[in-house]
Amino acid sequence: METVVAGIKSSFKNIYTGVWDFINLLIARSLRPEELKRSTLTALWFMFLTFPILVIKVNTVDNVINWYWARVVYLGVTVYFVSFFWRYFLEVKEHGIKAALDADPVDTSIADGLTDNGQMGALSARLMANKKFKTALGISLCAFAVAFPFMFSMYQTNIMTNALMYIVLGLGLNIVVGLAGLLDLGYVAFYAVGAYCYALLNLHFGLGFWAVLPIGAVLGATCGLILGFPVLRLRGDYLAIVTLGFGEIIRLVLQNWNEFSHGPSGIANIPRPGFFGIDLSLKSSIIYMYFIMIGLCLLTIFVVNRLQHSRIGRAWVALREDEIACQAMGIDKTKIKLTAFALGATWAGMVGVVFAAKSTFINPESFTFMESAIILMIVVLGGMGTIVGVIIGAFMVILTPEYLRGIGEYRMLIFGATMVIMMVFRPQGIITSVRQKYKIMKDKT
Amino acid sequence: MEPILQVKNLTMDFGGLRAIDNVDLEVNQGEIVALIGPNGAGKTTFFNCVTGIYSPTMGDIMISADTSGSVTPDTPKRINGLKPNRITELGLARTFQNIRLFANMSVLENVMIGRHCRSNANIAGAVFRNKKTRNEEEEIINTSYQLLKDVGLEQFANELSKNLPYGAQRRLEIARALATDPFLLFLDEPAAGMNPLETKELDDLIKKIQLEKRISILLIEHDMRLVMSISERIYVVDYGKRIAHGAPEEIRNNPKVIKAYLGEDADA
Numbered sequence: 229m230e231t232v233v234a235g236i237k238s239s240f241k242n243i244y245t246g247v248w249d250f251i252n253l254l255i256a257r258s259l260r261p262e263e264l265k266r267s268t269l270t271a272l273w274f275m276f277l278t279f280p281i282l283v284i285k286v287n288t289v290d291n292v293i294n295w296y297w298a299r300v301v302y303l304g305v306t307v308y309f310v311s312f313f314w315r316y317f318l319e320v321k322e323h324g325i326k327a328a329l330d331a332d333p334v335d336t337s338i339a340d341g342l343t344d345n346g347q348m349g350a351l352s353a354r355l356m357a358n359k360k361f362k363t364a365l366g367i368s369l370c371a372f373a374v375a376f377p378f379m380f381s382m383y384q385t386n387i388m389t390n391a392l393m394y395i396v397l398g399l400g401l402n403i404v405v406g407l408a409g410l411l412d413l414g415y416v417a418f419y420a421v422g423a424y425c426y427a428l429l430n431l432h433f434g435l436g437f438w439a440v441l442p443i444g445a446v447l448g449a450t451c452g453l454i455l456g457f458p459v460l461r462l463r464g465d466y467l468a469i470v471t472l473g474f475g476e477i478i479r480l481v482l483q484n485w486n487e488f489s490h491g492p493s494g495i496a497n498i499p500r501p502g503f504f505g506i507d508l509s510l511k512s513s514i515i516y517m518y519f520i521m522i523g524l525c526l527l528t529i530f531v532v533n534r535l536q537h538s539r540i541g542r543a544w545v546a547l548r549e550d551e552i553a554c555q556a557m558g559i560d561k562t563k564i565k566l567t568a569f570a571l572g573a574t575w576a577g578m579v580g581v582v583f584a585a586k587s588t589f590i591n592p593e594s595f596t597f598m599e600s601a602i603i604l605m606i607v608v609l610g611g612m613g614t615i616v617g618v619i620i621g622a623f624m625v626i627l628t629p630e631y632l633r634g635i636g637e638y639r640m641l642i643f644g645a646t647m648v649i650m651m652v653f654r655p656q657g658i659i660t661s662v663r664q665k666y667k668i669m670k671d672k673t
Numbered sequence: 674m675e676p677i678l679q680v681k682n683l684t685m686d687f688g689g690l691r692a693i694d695n696v697d698l699e700v701n702q703g704e705i706v707a708l709i710g711p712n713g714a715g716k717t718t719f720f721n722c723v724t725g726i727y728s729p730t731m732g733d734i735m736i737s738a739d740t741s742g743s744v745t746p747d748t749p750k751r752i753n754g755l756k757p758n759r760i761t762e763l764g765l766a767r768t769f770q771n772i773r774l775f776a777n778m779s780v781l782e783n784v785m786i787g788r789h790c791r792s793n794a795n796i797a798g799a800v801f802r803n804k805k806t807r808n809e810e811e812e813i814i815n816t817s818y819q820l821l822k823d824v825g826l827e828q829f830a831n832e833l834s835k836n837l838p839y840g841a842q843r844r845l846e847i848a849r850a851l852a853t854d855p856f857l858l859f860l861d862e863p864a865a866g867m868n869p870l871e872t873k874e875l876d877d878l879i880k881k882i883q884l885e886k887r888i889s890i891l892l893i894e895h896d897m898r899l900v901m902s903i904s905e906r907i908y909v910v911d912y913g914k915r916i917a918h919g920a921p922e923e924i925r926n927n928p929k930v931i932k933a934y935l936g937e938d939a940d941a
Contacts, residue, residue, distance in 0.1 A: 531800050534799055534800050534802060535796070535799050535800065538794060538798075538799030538802075538806075538810075539789060539792055539794045539799065539809075539810070539813070540794070540795075540796060540799050541799070542778075542782060542785060542786055542789070543786070543789055545775065545777070545778055545782075546775050546778065546786045546789075549774075549775035549776055549777055549778060550773050550774075550775055550776075552726065552757075552773060553769065553773035553774070553775065554775075554786070555726075555756070555757040555758050556724060556726070556757045556758075556761060556766075556767055556769075556773075557758075557761060557766075557786050557787050557789065557790075557849060557850075557853060558758050558761035558762050558787070558789055558790025558791075558853050559758055559786070559789050559790065560756075560758045561758065567796070571796070661777075663777070663778060663779040663782060663831075663833065664779075664782075665779070665831045666779075666781055666782075666814050666830070666831070667814075668814065668815070668818045668830070
């Protein structure tokens with residue numbers, strides 16, 4: 229016990245000195261003459277450009293001109309710091325944190341304490357390598373997930389369920405886009421198929437949620453195969469166009485085939501999932517939905533993780549990397565592509581069923597291209613081909629706009645700015661995919 | 674000497690262009706055979722036809738061996754127009770002229786991909802990871818690692834393949850092709866871009882593959898020193914036609930070959 233405490237103490241001390249060194253180096257960088265010059269010039273240029281709109285205000289009532297000099301000073305200071313950090317982060321992205329902070333590129337001794345991934349990166353890597361820390365993190369995450377609906381309001385639980393649904397959708401699309409490298413812009417079609425599958429089967433045959441959940445999965449997979457066949461020969465942009473078309477076709481069919489799908493008016497009064505025949509109140513049914521999604525999420529993570537590190541997962545990545553070489557190495561391209569489409573669509577079909585049960589009303593408007601774009605954004609933003617990345621991406625993309633509701637009309641602006649900044653500084657996504665390291669079990673020599 | 678690959682009257686047209694014109698070629702068991710010719714002669718097209726990337730216009734490609742190494746000269750199998758993955762499964766593996774590794778996969782994984790067609794874990798096996806799948810996976814890892822050792826790349830096993838130096842990437846391609854358990858290996862310009870020392874190592878490696886693994890080799894190469902030192906027979910093509918074939922000494926002194934490579938004297 230004492231050793232653990234001592235270990236924690238020393239690691240805190242390390243973090244403390246690390247952060248302190250980091251701040252010192254950052255200040256040293258900001259004092260370089262070249263940095264000072266460039267930041268100042270940028271600030272002056274911005275002040276000059278915005279001078280007419282920020283400083284001069286004509287008051288037409290009294291016929292006087294008001295001069296707001298303070299504004300241009302605030303702007304100048306802000307731009308000065310933004311430009312400094314902008315250049316700093318660009319350099320970190322290009323050459324790593326060490327190069328960005330070293331005054332003299334030849335003498336790297338000053339920043340030697342900092343690794344290329346930065347102090348925090350190294351620390352998190354060291355922590356993740358520790359098995360005890362990993363289990364502790366896992367247990368606390370589980371505890372938090374279980375306690376969440378009882379700690380927070382119904383609204384919070386609801387948006388969290390939403391985020392969990394997008395995690396599963398993201399992980400499904402990740403198989404197709406992130407692993408197999410097939411750009412699919414019509415993923416929402418499978419989601420719609422799942423949702424309508426539950427709504428219609430319930431309407432006509434009275435089937436319950438739990439009966440339809442596997443049917444939705446199978447139907448999703450089947451639709452994945454149906455989409456897969458015609459696009460086997462397509463790649464890149466062409467594949468994107470055809471899948472986009474497929475998504476729109478499904479939506480338009482649902483919208484216009486009134487006898488089948490009730491058209492734009494949709495299907496209402498879809499029952500929520502049953503809980504051993506007990507009638508649940510609204511609140512407990514929301515909590516129930518949340519736990520169903522937690523379960524589905526865990527199942528997806530487990531299955532996708534296993535698939536990713538299997539013979540099939542490797543074949544997907546090989547297909548992404550080089551189609552011709554992949555075939556020449558004995559991989560059946562047709563089979564592996566169809567598997568990717570089908571396994572990706574399975575999850576969308578399942579989440580579609582959950583979506584119909586959760587919202588109790590569906591119409592084609594829920595399955596527009598925007599949905600596909602959001603799911604794709606989750607995958608790309610989080611980091612293609614990584615499970616943790618997709619989870620973080622889903623939380624960011626789904627929860628950020630919700631939590632920003634407080635600042636009203638600025639929320640989409642901030643959301644957009646975050647996306648642009650992400651793409652400038654981290655185009656590969658939040659989490660970079662790392663290839664698995666294999667243990668060589670027996671050495672023959 | 675039993676023939677394991679017989680190509681007869683192979684012709685490949687691209688629209689109006691005849692890239693390969695009636696080429697015959699034979700590879701016997703355990704042989705190293707070279708296919709040479711000036712740039713644009715149709716050597717790589719020939720490889721692409723035999724390995725299924727192109728479907729030839731005319732002619733026959735027959736194999737009479739299987740991956741277990743047994744030769745069946747009486748029942749040759751016609752492989753025209755089969756898909757590349759089927760041909761690899763039948764025991765013909767290849768490397769590429771412009772390296773085609775899986776850049777963002779680790780070195781070991783690149784070789785493991787080669788084992789794909791010799792293993793058969795399915796989706797259920799991958800998800801439940803039962804004993805059979807685990808054993809198969811272990812076999813894949815061990816075999817692949819052994820192959821990396823054979824080509825001298827075991828210390829890079831967990832590096833990304835795009836980070837390897839050029840010569841090592843070429844050797845990795847060979848290891849990956851060997852992982853498919855071939856009886857015949859096609860090497861498309863394995864020494865291109867290598868320095869003399871690396872070429873020497875490659876020479877030894879190819880001989881080692883032939884002797885220890887009992888794999889026949891057909892190679893395209895421009896490095897004449899390598900070609901002359903390792904191949905038992907040489908085929909020469911020019912403008913899609915076979916212009917000569919024979920032992921290295923015969924080829925070296927063949928006037929047609931000299932003409933194809935160096936052109937004619939103006940006053941000849």
